[in-house]
Amino acid sequence: MSFRFNFVVNNEEDNNAVVEDTKKYIQGSELIPNNEVKTLQIIGETISIPNSNVKMFKRNVSDIKFEIASNEEDGDNMIATAVLQQTDIIPGVYEGGLKTWECSVDLVKYLSELSNDNFENKSILELGCGSALPGVYCLTRGANVDFQDYNQEILSLVTIPNVLINTVNTPTKNSIAKNGTFETELNFSNIDSSKTRFWYGDWDSLNDLFQSQNRRYDVILTSETIYSIEYHERLYKIIKNSLNDHGVVYIAAKANYFGCSGSLYQFLDLVEKDKKFSIEVVYTYSDFIRREIVKLQLL
Numbered sequence: 001m002s003f004r005f006n007f008v009v010n011n012e013e014d015n016n017a018v019v020e021d022t023k024k025y026i027q028g029s030e031l032i033p034n035n036e037v038k039t040l041q042i043i044g045e046t047i048s049i050p051n052s053n054v055k056m057f058k059r060n061v062s063d064i065k066f067e068i069a070s071n072e073e074d075g076d077n078m079i080a081t082a083v084l085q086q087t088d089i090i091p092g093v094y095e096g097g098l099k100t101w102e103c104s105v106d107l108v109k110y111l112s113e114l115s116n117d118n119f120e121n122k123s124i125l126e127l128g129c130g131s132a133l134p135g136v137y138c139l140t141r142g143a144n145v146d147f148q149d150y151n152q153e154i155l156s157l158v159t160i161p162n163v164l165i166n167t168v169n170t171p172t173k174n175s176i177a178k179n180g181t182f183e184t185e186l187n188f189s190n191i192d193s194s195k196t197r198f199w200y201g202d203w204d205s206l207n208d209l210f211q212s213q214n215r216r217y218d219v220i221l222t223s224e225t226i227y228s229i230e231y232h233e234r235l236y237k238i239i240k241n242s243l244n245d246h247g248v249v250y251i252a253a254k255a256n257y258f259g260c261s262g263s264l265y266q267f268l269d270l271v272e273k274d275k276k277f278s279i280e281v282v283y284t285y286s287d288f289i290r291r292e293i294v295k296l297q298l299l
Helices: 061-069 078-084 102-112 135-142 152-165 203-212 231-244 264-274
Strands: 029-031 041-048 056-057 123-127 144-149 181-187 194-198 217-223 243-254 277-284 290-297
Touching: 029 152, 041 061, 041 152, 056 061, 056 135, 056 152, 061 152, 061 181, 102 135, 102 243, 102 277, 102 290, 123 135, 123 231, 135 144, 135 152, 135 217, 144 152, 152 181, 152 194, 203 231, 217 231, 231 243, 231 264, 243 264, 243 277, 264 277, 264 290
Parallel strands: 123 144, 123 217, 144 194, 217 243
Antiparallel strands: 029 194, 041 056, 041 181, 243 290, 277 290
């Protein structure tokens, strides 16, 4: 059975689907880019944030898919399976990190309107980051950012390249073609480990890991992660346990996800029943599907 979301950013293919599958959840762990002697030739592209002056860069999705297809023979690669089946999600296996979802762009726009003291030297965690535009934006404004995605491969293919091309490998104006694309070589050893870290795996497992390290954050960001009600408890638990006492959470999501079990209001109902957080809608976009950004703070 497959389902359709029908919402994408830019010209990424409109083949959004969920494939039902079963697999043990991936155990939480840290990916340390500096431990990888890895260079990567990529194609990037410019992304303009609507109704703002913000321009960012991200790895071109066709370039990512080409690399995945080229390495398909290298063992059991469920990311390759998702690409070949043209699916966005294989539950418990691959959770949609290749795409740049609309609400992540909404969140960048909202963050761009905040003052510098919301970013400078703040510790920020982006959960379910994928292309990680919100977290990367915070990094460019002086924050220390940890990025988390379910799949280690997504961190290597998407997140880390996007961090690099918005920081140490920012393209020059002359290197960008008229269509907004550019080519560059990335070296993972150039990641500033004093400013950013990368985590992958299931939220329950990572919650245990973070608690063992007494890891707390000033700000937690997450976009388009509430599409499955099965994950709501996991997401809420890691948010609640990883936030500083005076921290803030921003959740960017669509009101409903057609064909999927989760909705923003179901998640907020879970939060409200726990009576630990205040809930404030700080951004609303009403189109075919309503999109919101919700701010949570501990009571």
